[in-house]
Amino acid sequence: GLLRLREAVDVPAVAARAIARGPSSWFRTLTIGVGRRDGIQPGSAVLAPGGLLGQVYQVSYASSQVLCLVDRLGSVGARLQPERARQVIGVCKGDGTSLCTLVYSNANADVRPGDAVVTSGQEQGSLFPPGLLIGHVVSIERRPDQSSLVCHIRPAVDPDLAEEVLVLTPGTPEGRS
Numbered sequence: 726g727l728l729r730l731r732e733a734v735d736v737p738a739v740a741a742r743a744i745a746r747g748p749s750s751w752f753r754t755l756t757i758g759v760g761r762r763d764g765i766q767p768g769s770a771v772l773a774p775g776g777l778l779g780q781v782y783q784v785s786y787a788s789s790q791v792l793c794l795v796d797r798l799g800s801v802g803a804r805l806q807p808e809r810a811r812q813v814i815g816v817c818k819g820d821g822t823s824l825c826t827l828v829y830s831n832a833n834a835d836v837r838p839g840d841a842v843v844t845s846g847q848e849q850g851s852l853f854p855p856g857l858l859i860g861h862v863v864s865i866e867r868r869p870d871q872s873s874l875v876c877h878i879r880p881a882v883d884p885d886l887a888e889e890v891l892v893l894t895p896g897t898p899e900g901r902s
Contacts, residue, residue: 734772736854738891739763744788746885753793753819753884755779759892760787768852770844770893776858776881777801777844778890789892793884794859795819803827803859805834806841814845817859817878825860827876832867834874842878852895 739759747754759765761784769781771791779799783790792799799819817827827842840862846855860880867874 729774734854734857734891734893736893736895738772738893739765741789741890741892743888743890753779753796753799753821754782755791755793755884755887755890757789757791757890757892758787760785760789762786763892764894765789765892766852766894770853770857772857772891772893773882773887773889776860777853778882778884778887780852781892791890793819794825794880794882795821795823795884797821799825801853801859802845802847803842804845805836805862806843814847817842823879823883824863825878825880827862827878829874829876830872832872832874836862836865836874836876838862838864842876852893854893854895 741757741759743755744758745756765784771778779791779793781789782792796819800816803817804814815827815829817825820826842859844853844857858881860878862876863879864877
């Protein structure tokens with residue numbers, strides 16, 4: 726569970742519990758019981774057992790709002806895990822359903838159902854370290870004009886089942902010691 730996740734992540738982190746879920750299926754959010762007093766900052770990556778859940782988008786003194794990756798506004802830099810497709814990099818975005826989409830500009834990329842998708846960690850100022858599991862490719866479609874490839878990703882974490890999370894806190898006093 727969470728202990729194994731904490732050991733696997735080489736970044737300072739704070740454990741938290743989900744205390745509320747967003748009332749709408751249109752916006753996929755979660756309220757967690759840690760906030761500014763715990764070193765949480767907007768943009769921090771939020772993990773649950775299994776992989777990436779989303780990111781903190783609003784912080785108060787004692788709680789924070791998490792935007793789940795499957796939300797229409799959720800996005801993160803991503804790449805494929807298999808060595809054969811290591812250079813395949815794009816942005817994984819929520820589509821408002823239980824899936825995410827990943828669009829690659831190379832329509833000939835060697836992508837297969839079952840391939841793991843992980844964070845790329847390449848965005849300037851990103852609080853997402855590379856290699857966090859996002860999910861797995863379930864289907865692939867090539868755009869009619871052959872200009873790009875759209876991968877449908879099943880997230881590794883179901884936001885409706887997430888109870889305990891780990892918020893990555895790089896750059897906090899705990900992280901500098």
